[in-house]
Amino acid sequence: MTTEQLVDAYTWMTLSRVVDERAFTLQRQGRLGTFSPTKGQEASVVGSAMALTVGQDWIVPQYRELGACLVHGLPLDLWFMYWMGNMSGGRIPDDVRILPVQISLAAQLPHAVGLAWARRLQNLDDVVIAYFGDGASSEGDFHEALNFAGVLRVPVIFFLQNNGWAISTPRSAQTAATSFACRAQGYGVAGATVDGNDVVAVYEVTKEAVARARADEGSTLIESITYRLGPHNTADDHTRYVAEGEMETMAEFDPIVRLRTHLISQGLWDEHRDTELLAGHARRAQQAAVTAEARRPHYSQVFDHVFARPTPRLARQAAEAERRHGQEPS
Amino acid sequence: MTTEQLVDAYTWMTLSRVVDERAFTLQRQGRLGTFSPTKGQEASVVGSAMALTVGQDWIVPQYRELGACLVHGLPLDLWFMYWMGNMSGGRIPDDVRILPVQISLAAQLPHAVGLAWARRLQNLDDVVIAYFGDGASSEGDFHEALNFAGVLRVPVIFFLQNNGWAISTPRSAQTAATSFACRAQGYGVAGATVDGNDVVAVYEVTKEAVARARADEGSTLIESITYRLGPHNTADDHTRYVAEGEMETMAEFDPIVRLRTHLISQGLWDEHRDTELLAGHARRAQQAAVTAEARRPHYSQVFDHVFARPTPRLARQAAEAERRHGQEPS
Amino acid sequence: MTTMNMIEAINLALRESMYADDRVMVLGEDVGQLGGVFRATAGLQAQFGRHRVVDTPLAEGAIIGTAVGLAAGGMIPVPEIQFLGFAHQAFHQIAGQVARFRHRSQGRYPMPMTIRAPFGGGVRTPELHSDALEAQFAHCPGLKVVAPSNPADARSLLIASIIDPDPVLFLEPLKGYRLVKGEVPESAGGDTIGSARTVRAGDDVTIIAWSASVQLAEQAAVRAGEELGVSVEVLDLRSLIPLDVTSIATAAAKTGRVVVVQESPVTGGFASEVMATIVEEAFYDLEAPVQRVGAPDAPYPLPGVEEIYLPSVDAVLAAIREVTSE
Amino acid sequence: MTTMNMIEAINLALRESMYADDRVMVLGEDVGQLGGVFRATAGLQAQFGRHRVVDTPLAEGAIIGTAVGLAAGGMIPVPEIQFLGFAHQAFHQIAGQVARFRHRSQGRYPMPMTIRAPFGGGVRTPELHSDALEAQFAHCPGLKVVAPSNPADARSLLIASIIDPDPVLFLEPLKGYRLVKGEVPESAGGDTIGSARTVRAGDDVTIIAWSASVQLAEQAAVRAGEELGVSVEVLDLRSLIPLDVTSIATAAAKTGRVVVVQESPVTGGFASEVMATIVEEAFYDLEAPVQRVGAPDAPYPLPGVEEIYLPSVDAVLAAIREVTSE
Numbered sequence A, B: 001m002t003t004e005q006l007v008d009a010y011t012w013m014t015l016s017r018v019v020d021e022r023a024f025t026l027q028r029q030g031r032l033g034t035f036s037p038t039k040g041q042e043a044s045v046v047g048s049a050m051a052l053t054v055g056q057d058w059i060v061p062q063y064r065e066l067g068a069c070l071v072h073g074l075p076l077d078l079w080f081m082y083w084m085g086n087m088s089g090g091r092i093p094d095d096v097r098i099l100p101v102q103i104s105l106a107a108q109l110p111h112a113v114g115l116a117w118a119r120r121l122q123n124l125d126d127v128v129i130a131y132f133g134d135g136a137s138s139e140g141d142f143h144e145a146l147n148f149a150g151v152l153r154v155p156v157i158f159f160l161q162n163n164g165w166a167i168s169t170p171r172s173a174q175t176a177a178t179s180f181a182c183r184a185q186g187y188g189v190a191g192a193t194v195d196g197n198d199v200v201a202v203y204e205v206t207k208e209a210v211a212r213a214r215a216d217e218g219s220t221l222i223e224s225i226t227y228r229l230g231p232h233n234t235a236d237d238h239t240r241y242v243a244e245g246e247m248e249t250m251a252e253f254d255p256i257v258r259l260r261t262h263l264i265s266q267g268l269w270d271e272h273r274d275t276e277l278l279a280g281h282a283r284r285a286q287q288a289a290v291t292a293e294a295r296r297p298h299y300s301q302v303f304d305h306v307f308a309r310p311t312p313r314l315a316r317q318a319a320e321a322e323r324r325h326g327q328e329p330s
Numbered sequence C, D: 001m002t003t004m005n006m007i008e009a010i011n012l013a014l015r016e017s018m019y020a021d022d023r024v025m026v027l028g029e030d031v032g033q034l035g036g037v038f039r040a041t042a043g044l045q046a047q048f049g050r051h052r053v054v055d056t057p058l059a060e061g062a063i064i065g066t067a068v069g070l071a072a073g074g075m076i077p078v079p080e081i082q083f084l085g086f087a088h089q090a091f092h093q094i095a096g097q098v099a100r101f102r103h104r105s106q107g108r109y110p111m112p113m114t115i116r117a118p119f120g121g122g123v124r125t126p127e128l129h130s131d132a133l134e135a136q137f138a139h140c141p142g143l144k145v146v147a148p149s150n151p152a153d154a155r156s157l158l159i160a161s162i163i164d165p166d167p168v169l170f171l172e173p174l175k176g177y178r179l180v181k182g183e184v185p186e187s188a189g190g191d192t193i194g195s196a197r198t199v200r201a202g203d204d205v206t207i208i209a210w211s212a213s214v215q216l217a218e219q220a221a222v223r224a225g226e227e228l229g230v231s232v233e234v235l236d237l238r239s240l241i242p243l244d245v246t247s248i249a250t251a252a253a254k255t256g257r258v259v260v261v262q263e264s265p266v267t268g269g270f271a272s273e274v275m276a277t278i279v280e281e282a283f284y285d286l287e288a289p290v291q292r293v294g295a296p297d298a299p300y301p302l303p304g305v306e307e308i309y310l311p312s313v314d315a316v317l318a319a320i321r322e323v324t325s326e
């Protein structure tokens, strides 16, 4: 990573963290729905996303990859809208190459394979990165997608964020395998393990996978070992299952602290710039949240885009809703 | 394997082959439904089943494991009844430890895990063997079952018969992995590969897996490399996709011929005994088929055992059927 | 009598069932140490141990698939699917295996199993957590589908489901988990699956509903009395399979004016089965077309518009008005 | 005009669609080299190449799941599920992903995709190959469900499904593959999804059916004329979603005596939706309770008793007798 990239990474990582915090507050105020913070996984998310070409390559998210989406151009207000429960937040701009947030664990993995396959069939050399967790890796979709990827030799990076937990289920109860990455050979794809809290390492390992993918050498399964520094989501109380002191111990490996320390030690960063950056982030997050909140969801979101043209019955149901709700202020 | 066991294996393998042939003929005469012969895989099926303790251990079949079921006590007439389309053929006797034929590929694998788990919870040391094919290994159920097996450390043998084909799909198009067995480590279970046409090798490798399972050392994935010596089933025309001459070449590795040659060379077998054995098999198969055919399916098979007691509506439907079909000769 | 909410009633029923029969075991995602994301299984692992309350890896297909094997091997599994939407990952095991194993084996392998899952909307969840999918499962022959609306029924029907020798999909209204409180008797009694119950008597209109829609029906009934002077009877189906055809026919015939309320999208929902049953069993008693209230034929949307999506008391009232208009 | 069977008509439609638009591609188990276990895709790989007609590994979830990605990436996939029963392995992808992607992305990612699958019984298959499961898929908002009964419709509706910008589950009657023959016009014309068709005019009774049950209805109609002197109209729905509510209402109102025939188990089948629609749209025109003919509430059995399980011409005739009895 270049010096500039390092600072960029720090910028995205801290923005992600600030947005997390803002969103958490909004959730507590009842202004935003249940959501899962990235906290602790910013190096893993941002470092990997930076290894792909923005505007050409594709991000296939699960739900905990805000930083990757930001790197690839997702407008922040859309992110807020989505988690505030406004369907228009799911409308990713045409020039942003991101698939929708995926709530169904691992269901996006075959999508990533199909997407990469489609682009290759059109003689395009786009690469696709798909994010998912240690928990999601136990789903059948993981297996089927990786096996298809191997056979089809498609340019997909399966980026497994092993953050130690699937809600309350520890990694040790998720599989008896010694690593997740070792599954790669069972599909004839490349495999790699990386310290997910080291943004440079994540970037480098992903970069290699991208190069292989772009060169038509197929897919890679990357296990990024990181840690979820907090509850699973805003509805979760992790003190019920995380051993006392564990979060505090793991907080010492906070990837943001680590990168900041590195930047400062290299003379690339200082307290003053940091304060300014964070203040800017706070303004940006605040601004995006306000913009998002101002765009009230319209009743027609229920009906629009179910089909290209509604079925006769759906059209009737929409007309009925229009009669009931069409006059409400939006 | 002892000398006696070798002859036993040969007996079961040839019985399986003779039943296949009889069933094929019956199918062509319209007296038996679509079924999948074991032909070519007899060593794999019989050798593995013989490594388990009859009456204590459990067989969890797919649909192509007649020999394993015979070894473990399935009455042959039930097998004929089942494939003749008589539901009573699915009623395995109480003292025979076999699960029903499974048409849904790989769906039986989590059943095997649950079954083994149940027995262990009851402090019983039964072992379970589950059969499936190279094609079935691509299903999500395979992955989920093996991962559960690793975590739960249950006594299951996952016996993958890699017979080169999933209907018309060759093994090479099924996965890019160099072996199926190598997937074992991705689940923290033991793995092994064996020449599936060598009955002794199959027996030995399975025996080891059984010993581990019995000793609470967990599951094993065995890849038995064999070959389907004929069409996928009675509805299939394999000449559409098998390269000319391939079946003929592979027939040279016919496990029955191989075992017979070995037995004869060891002075354990001769032409005369062989003729007698086969004639006995033919009589037995013929007898079982006749018995099976004589037991006409009763209309009530549609309704019985859907629930312990039928729902009111099902009872009404059954009464209606009784009115229409109750008088028909059965 | 104790007052409790749905979650407490379910927790109680699980505890009672596990205490009564040590073949009963609970398995699923986060059911053990955490006690379930809604705390339905709270305290069970501490009481019954790690062998009977098991945190599994994250795979719904295998949660149900291993439960099939557990049942075949002599246990009485009570798997939890964290949200009904994720039962789709196990649809092949539920429809193709759980529901058919007894029939396939002609009685050799019964499937005493109760699959618990919360479902339904109104609590601002992320996508795929709120759809009312009961109709998809009510058309899987061999499977029973139970859907209580209140704590007393949740407790007695869950116990009955676990005792039942056949597989039951036990649907718990997410919205009612904490919101719906009610009296629960000391003893669970011998409730039976397959019987509907009149939860409110009335003379002019019959509303038929199940699960969370029963509360909607009751609210509409009160308002119909106050605002329209219409006396409304409410029948709570409690179980979709077996369907209590007799009670439906009686309740429909009583007033001749019927409204069926479901939370799911209209087309192909279970209300259509109820209507078909009424046509078959009580056609000549009908005074007006049966009215159907449900969600539009769209996927459950994000929370911002869920109140527009969900059937409302107003919509039920409009149907009552309609069915009494002629 | 050429006479062909269903399989030939489907094969023709695939060929025409692939020829017309090179984004159209076929994928599935055994669809390439073998040309499908029923030969629906025979010759396509030879004509269009291995990139557009792809033999996949054996995993229905990934066949549909990759099709989602293919559609998002600019292709028009036509995945085949070898038998509809195995679409259960992909239920989470069909109901949760295919059907919802356009809505979820508010139009950014439409899902032009046609999932083909044979279904239904009567041809002595092994277990799980014959169940009529259409109702489970007809309750997945965002998904269209098309079910032709004859070669001409199979051809024109398959072309229309592939052109349609939304995902379609295209159901092919297994029994009709070779058995049902009919005239197929030179040009596919511009058929549209969502319109029913009167396949036989009549005055006394209306039968509503789809897919293989249409033949049953037609046979019963002939016999009703001959044996009962009853003139029977037959409406072929052709598509379940969108449902042609207008044609159903008109056809029901015309005679006031309606029989709905489905092959699937009665409870929760799609006939109940048709009946509910009739109650909503044509109640006052009904002269007698709508009759429903279907299979019992049991899993599809082994072939030995399938003729007892399947609805018969006799059963349809009995329903005609019943509906004309008052």
Ligand SMILES: Cc1ncc(C[n+]2csc(CCOP(=O)(O)OP(=O)(O)O)c2C)c(N)n1
Binding pocket: A036, A064, A103, A104, A105, A132, A133, A134, A135, A136, A137, A163, A165, A166, A167, A228, A232, C029, C058, C082, C086, C089
């Ligand atoms: C198919 C499916 N099953 C269950 C859930 C409920 N659920 C949401 S997040 C979660 C844990 C996911 O863990 P992991 O994959 O490790 O991702 P992480 O949350 O740690 O990032 C569960 C069980 C779901 N969303 N989808």
Ligand SMILES: Cc1ncc(C[n+]2csc(CCOP(=O)(O)OP(=O)(O)O)c2C)c(N)n1
Binding pocket: B036, B064, B103, B104, B105, B132, B133, B134, B135, B136, B137, B163, B165, B166, B167, B228, B232, D029, D058, D082, D086, D089
């Ligand atoms: C879930 C599922 N999908 C598809 C089928 C249809 N089918 C039956 S056998 C078969 C091939 C199976 O291949 P393999 O697992 O290698 O077993 P083999 O027949 O070679 O023994 C297919 C696709 C099925 N029975 N179940």
Ligand SMILES: [Mg+2]
Binding pocket: A133, A134, A135, A161, A162, A163, A164, A165, A166, A167
């Ligand atoms: Mg995790």
Ligand SMILES: [Mg+2]
Binding pocket: B133, B134, B135, B161, B162, B163, B164, B165, B166, B167
């Ligand atoms: Mg095979």
